[in-house]
Amino acid sequence: xxxxxxxxxxFVPMSSAPDKWLRKEHLPHIWCPGCxxxxxxxxxxxxxxxxxxxxxxxVFVTGxxxxxxxxxxxxxxxxxxxxxxxxxxxxxxxxxRPDMHVVAMLGDGDGxxxxxxxxxxxxxxxxxxxxxxxxxxxxxxxxxxxxxTTPQGSKSTTTPYGNVEPSMDVCKLALGAGATFVARVHTxxxxxxxxxxxxxxxxxxxxxxxxxxxxxxxxxRFNGMPDPVQMLQWFKENTFMAKSxxxxxxxxxxxxxxxxxKTTPELSKSYRNLWEA
Amino acid sequence: xxxxxxxYIVGSGGQGVVLMGALLAEAYALKxxxxxxxxxxxxxxxxxLARAEVVMSDSEIYYPKVRKADVIVAFAADxxxxxxxxxxxxxxxxxxxxxxxxxxxxxxxxxxxxxxERWAKEELHSSRVxxxxxxxxxxxxxxxxxxxxxxxxxxERFKGDLFKLNMAAVKIGLEASEF
Amino acid sequence: xxxxxxxxxxxxxxxxxxxxxxxxxxxxxxSSEIAETLSEMLPKHQGxxxxxxxxxxxxxxxxxxxxxxxxxxxxxxxxxxxxxxxxIGYAAMAEIPITIVNVMRAGPSTGLATQIxxxxxxxxxxxTHGDHPVAVFSPGNVREFYIYTQKALYWAEKLRxxxxxxxxxxxxHMRQNVDFPEPIVIPERxxxxxxxxxYLPYATENGDVMPLPPLGKGYTxxxxxxxxxxxGFPTIRPDKVKxxxxxxxxxxxxxxxxxxxxxxxxxEDAETLVISFASMGxxxxxxxxxxxxxxxxxxxxxxxxxxxxxxxxxxxxxxNVHPKKIVVPEINYGQLRLLVEWALKGFDIPVIxxxxxxxxxxxxxxxxxxxxxx
Amino acid sequence: MNKFDVSVDTRLCKACxxxxxxxxxxxxxxxxxxxxxxxxxxxxxIGCTQCYQICPDFAITVYKKxxxxx
Numbered sequence: 001x002x003x004x005x006x007x008x009x010x011f012v013p014m015s016s017a018p019d020k021w022l023r024k025e026h027l028p029h030i031w032c033p034g035c036x037x038x039x040x041x042x043x044x045x046x047x048x049x050x051x052x053x054x055x056x057x058x059v060f061v062t063g064x065x066x067x068x069x070x071x072x073x074x075x076x077x078x079x080x081x082x083x084x085x086x087x088x089x090x091x092x093x094x095x096x097r098p099d100m101h102v103v104a105m106l107g108d109g110d111g112x113x114x115x116x117x118x119x120x121x122x123x124x125x126x127x128x129x130x131x132x133x134x135x136x137x138x139x140x141x142x143x144x145x146x147x148x149t150t151p152q153g154s155k156s157t158t159t160p161y162g163n164v165e166p167s168m169d170v171c172k173l174a175l176g177a178g179a180t181f182v183a184r185v186h187t188x189x190x191x192x193x194x195x196x197x198x199x200x201x202x203x204x205x206x207x208x209x210x211x212x213x214x215x216x217x218x219x220x221r222f223n224g225m226p227d228p229v230q231m232l233q234w235f236k237e238n239t240f241m242a243k244s245x246x247x248x249x250x251x252x253x254x255x256x257x258x259x260x261x262k263t264t265p266e267l268s269k270s271y272r273n274l275w276e277a
Numbered sequence: 278x279x280x281x282x283x284x285y286i287v288g289s290g291g292q293g294v295v296l297m298g299a300l301l302a303e304a305y306a307l308k309x310x311x312x313x314x315x316x317x318x319x320x321x322x323x324x325x326l327a328r329a330e331v332v333m334s335d336s337e338i339y340y341p342k343v344r345k346a347d348v349i350v351a352f353a354a355d356x357x358x359x360x361x362x363x364x365x366x367x368x369x370x371x372x373x374x375x376x377x378x379x380x381x382x383x384x385x386x387x388x389x390x391x392x393x394e395r396w397a398k399e400e401l402h403s404s405r406v407x408x409x410x411x412x413x414x415x416x417x418x419x420x421x422x423x424x425x426x427x428x429x430x431x432x433e434r435f436k437g438d439l440f441k442l443n444m445a446a447v448k449i450g451l452e453a454s455e456f
Numbered sequence: 457x458x459x460x461x462x463x464x465x466x467x468x469x470x471x472x473x474x475x476x477x478x479x480x481x482x483x484x485x486x487s488s489e490i491a492e493t494l495s496e497m498l499p500k501h502q503g504x505x506x507x508x509x510x511x512x513x514x515x516x517x518x519x520x521x522x523x524x525x526x527x528x529x530x531x532x533x534x535x536x537x538x539x540x541x542x543x544i545g546y547a548a549m550a551e552i553p554i555t556i557v558n559v560m561r562a563g564p565s566t567g568l569a570t571q572i573x574x575x576x577x578x579x580x581x582x583x584t585h586g587d588h589p590v591a592v593f594s595p596g597n598v599r600e601f602y603i604y605t606q607k608a609l610y611w612a613e614k615l616r617x618x619x620x621x622x623x624x625x626x627x628x629h630m631r632q633n634v635d636f637p638e639p640i641v642i643p644e645r646x647x648x649x650x651x652x653x654x655y656l657p658y659a660t661e662n663g664d665v666m667p668l669p670p671l672g673k674g675y676t677x678x679x680x681x682x683x684x685x686x687x688g689f690p691t692i693r694p695d696k697v698k699x700x701x702x703x704x705x706x707x708x709x710x711x712x713x714x715x716x717x718x719x720x721x722x723x724e725d726a727e728t729l730v731i732s733f734a735s736m737g738x739x740x741x742x743x744x745x746x747x748x749x750x751x752x753x754x755x756x757x758x759x760x761x762x763x764x765x766x767x768x769x770x771x772x773x774x775x776n777v778h779p780k781k782i783v784v785p786e787i788n789y790g791q792l793r794l795l796v797e798w799a800l801k802g803f804d805i806p807v808i809x810x811x812x813x814x815x816x817x818x819x820x821x822x823x824x825x826x827x828x829x830x
Numbered sequence: 831m832n833k834f835d836v837s838v839d840t841r842l843c844k845a846c847x848x849x850x851x852x853x854x855x856x857x858x859x860x861x862x863x864x865x866x867x868x869x870x871x872x873x874x875x876i877g878c879t880q881c882y883q884i885c886p887d888f889a890i891t892v893y894k895k896x897x898x899x900x
Contacts, residue, residue: 034847
C-alpha cells in the first residue's frame with residue numbers, strides 16, 4: 001500500500017555515530033578483512049553517540065600495534081602514543097583534566113605485555129580511564145608472534161610447536177590490581193560489547209573491558225580457524241555467562257561483568273581534595 | 278685575603294652529620310658569608326658512611342668541597358682514612374671520645390677527644406643531640422660566630438622544645454672548657 | 457633574599473615559580489629531593505604530583521598532562537634517563553612540550569648512586585633513536601639550577617619540544633646561600649588564530665609550529681609518533697616525511713641565538729682557555745681565578761646551553777683570543793672535549809682533557825697541572 | 831512498502847562475510863569478482879542492524895524511512 005506522504009518521506013541512517021565520530025576521510029582502515037577491532041571501535045562510537053558526548057570532550061588514547069591504530073579513525077582528541085604506554089599517558093591527561101572523558105584502547109601486548117605494569121598501576125590508582133583491551137591473543141602488527149594471552153598450546157610464528165607458557169587472564173589481573181569495573185565480552189555479540197562498553201564509559205574509576213576479538217589472519221590461520229566466521233563461532237561455543245572470571249564450566253571462558261564498584265574514590269577527583277586543604 | 282673555613286664531618290648514617298653541617302652553614306650565612314654544604318653518603322640510611330663538607334667564605338666559593346680542613350669532626354673512624362688528603366698540620370680533629378682506641382694519632386694533626394655523645398646523654402638525656410654538642414664545639418674552635426647567631430639559625434629550623442633541646446646541646450659544646 | 461637552599465629544592469622552586477602544574481616521577485638518587493619538594497608544593501599551586509610505577513610511566517604521564525594543558529616535567533638520574541629515551545623521541549616527534557631534569561651520577565649502570573658524574577652529556581643531546589632535536593641546559597650551582605629549570609620549561613613550551621636540564625649530584629645536593637632572580641614564566645596556551653576546521657596542528661606559523669590549543673575548545677586533532685603531515689596523520693610520502701624531519705631538526709638551530717648561553721671569564725690575553733660545564737665549570741672557575749691572581753694568562757668559558765652547542769661563538773672567541781691550548785675538565789672520559797674539538801676543527805690548537813671518574817669532583821690541582829704543564 | 835534500506839560502501843568493504851553470517855533475512859551476498867558484500871535483497875531488511883553492528887569496516891549503513899506514516 002502506497003502512503004500518500006511518501007513524497008516527503010526520506011531514508012535516514014539509523015545511527016548518526018559514523019558521521020559524528022569517524023574520520024571518514026581516513027577510511028578504509030588498515031585492519032585485515034574480518035578483524036574484530038573495527039567491530040569494537042564501532043561499538044565504542046555508538047556508545048559515545050548514545051551518551052551524547054562532545055567530540056572535543058573525549059580523549060582517545062592508544063599505544064602501538066593493530067589496536068593502536070584505532071585512535072586515527074576517531075573524531076576526538078586522539079593520541080597514538082608509544083608501545084605499552086597509553087595508560088600512563090591517559091593518566092596524565094585525566095589528572096590534568098578530570099572533566100574530559102579519557103578512553104584508552106589497548107591490545108593484549110600493549111595492555112598486559114609491554115604495558116603490564118602500567119595496567120596494574122592504573123588499576124591500583126583507580127584513575128578515571130576506560131581501558132578497552134582488545135584481546136586477539138596474538139601480536140598481529142608484527143606478524144603473528146605469541147602474546148601474553150595466547151592460550152597454552154596455541155601456534156604462532158614464535159611458538160611453532162605450540163605455546164609452552166600458560167596464558168594471562170586480563171580480568172583476573174585487573175581484579176587483583178584493584179580495577180573498579182571489570183568485564184569480559186566477545187565480538188560474536190557486538191551489541192553486548194556495546195552495552196558493556198557503555199557501562200564502562202560511565203564508570204567513575206578505572207574500568208576494564210576485555211574484548212575477545214578475532215585475528216583471522218594470524219591467530220585463526222595458525223590455529224585452524226582461518227575464516228572470521230569460524231572464530232566467531234568458536235567464541236559462541238567456548239564462552240559462558242559468569243559472575244567471576246574464576247567460574248568454571250567445561251573449560252570454557254567466563255564472560256560478563258565481574259566487578260562494578262561505585263564506592264572507591266576516583267584519583268583525579270580525590271587528588272583535588274589536597275587543593276582545598 | 279679572603280677568609281675561608283672548611284669543616285669536614287664524618288660519621289654513620291643517623292648520627293645527624295648532614296643536619297649538623299646544614300646548621301653550621303646557616304649560622305655563617307646569617308653573617309652574610311657564602312656557604313656551601315655537600316654531602317656523601319652510602320646507600321644505607323642508617324649505619325652506613327655519611328660525610329658532610331661545609332665551606333664558608335666571605336668571597337665567592339668555587340670549589341664547593343673541602344680542600345684542607347680547618348676542623349674535622351669524627352663520630353666514626355671509618356671515613357677518616359679517605360679524608361687524609363684533606364688534612365694538613367693545621368687541621369683540628371674533634372673526635373668523639375668513643376674513638377680513643379682507633380689509632381687516630383696516626384693522622385698527626387691536632388687531635389682532641391670530646392665526649393659529644395656522653396655529654397648529650399648525661400646532661401640532656403638524649404644522645405641524639407650529640408651532633409649539636411659537636412656543632413657548638415666546632416663554632417668555638419673556629420671562633421667566627423656568636424652565640425646569638427647560632428641561636429637564630431636554630432630558631433629557623435626548630436620550634437618549641439626541640440629548639441630548647443638543640444640549643445642547650447649547642448651551648449654545652451660552645452661553653453666546654455679545654456680539657 | 458639570601459637563604460640556604462639545596463640544588464634539587466631550587467630546581468623545584470624554579471619550576472613552581474615558572475608556573476609548573478604537573479610532575480610525575482620515580483624516585484632516584486640524587487634527584488629525589490626534587491620530587492619530594494614538588495609533592496609538597498604542587499598541591500598548594502593547583503598542581504598535581506604523581507609518583508608513577510617507573511620512569512617510562514612518569515614521562516608518559518608528563519606528556520599526557522602537558523598535552524592536556526598543564527606545564528609538566530619530570531626529574532631523574534642516569535638509569536631513569538635511559539628508560540625515558542624512547543618517550544623523549546615521542547615528545548620530539550609529537551611536539552609536546554616537556555622538561556626532563558637529569559641529576560647526573562657517576563658511572564654506567566647503577567654506578568655510584570650517591571656520587572657525582574657528568575657522563576650523560578652525549579645521551580642528553582643524542583640519546584634517542586632516529587635523530588631528534590632537544591635543547592639541553594646545564595647549571596653549575598644552586599642559583600643556576602633554579603634559572604635553567606625555568607628556561608627549560610619556557611623553551612619547551614615555546615618550541616613545543618622536549619628540553620633537558622643536565623645537573624649533577626653536587627649541584628643537586630649542595631646547599632648554598634642563594635639570591636633568586638625574577639622568575640621566567642612559562643607562556644600560556646592560547647587558541648590558534650584559525651577556526652577548528654582550518655587548524656593544522658603541525659603547520660607552521662612564522663616558521664614555528666602552530667600553538668597547541670587548550671583541550672575542549674573545539675579543536676580535535678591527532679597526535680602520533682609516526683611520521684605525519686601538517687594535519688597530524690601518518691604518512692610515508694617522502695616529501696612530507698622530509699619536510700617534517702627537516703623542520704624538527706632545524707627548529708632548534710633557528711632559535712640557537714636565543715637558546716645559547718655561556719659565561720666567559722678572564723679571557724683577555726688568555727694563553728690557556730678552560731672550557732667546563734656543570735659542577736666542574738664552577739670548580740674550573742676557581743682554578744682560573746687563583747691562577748690569574750698568580751699572574752698566569754688563563755681564561756674560562758662555562759657553557760650553560762649544551763645543545764645547541766655554541767660552535768660559532770666558540771670559534772669566534774678562539775679567533776680573537778688566540779689561546780695556545782684548551783683544557784676541558786669534565787667527570788667523564790671526554791664528551792665535552794669531543795664537542796669542543798668538533799667546534800674548533802680547522803684551528804691548530806691542542807685540546808687537553810682533564811678526566812677523572814671516581815665519584816668525586818676533579819681536584820683543582822689536577823686542572824692546574826693541565827693548565828700549567830699539560 | 832519497506833521501512834528500511836541498507837547500503838554497502840564497496841570502497842570500505844573488505845569481503846569478510848560477517849554481514850552474511852549475521853543477517854536473519856539473507857539480505858547480503860558476496861559478489862563473485864572480489865567477494866565484497868552486496869545487499870541484493872535490501873527490500874527484505876527488517877532494520878535489526880546486526881550487520882551494521884558487526885561490520886568491522888564501517889561499510890554498512892542501515893536506513894530507516896522517516897516522514898512516512900507508520
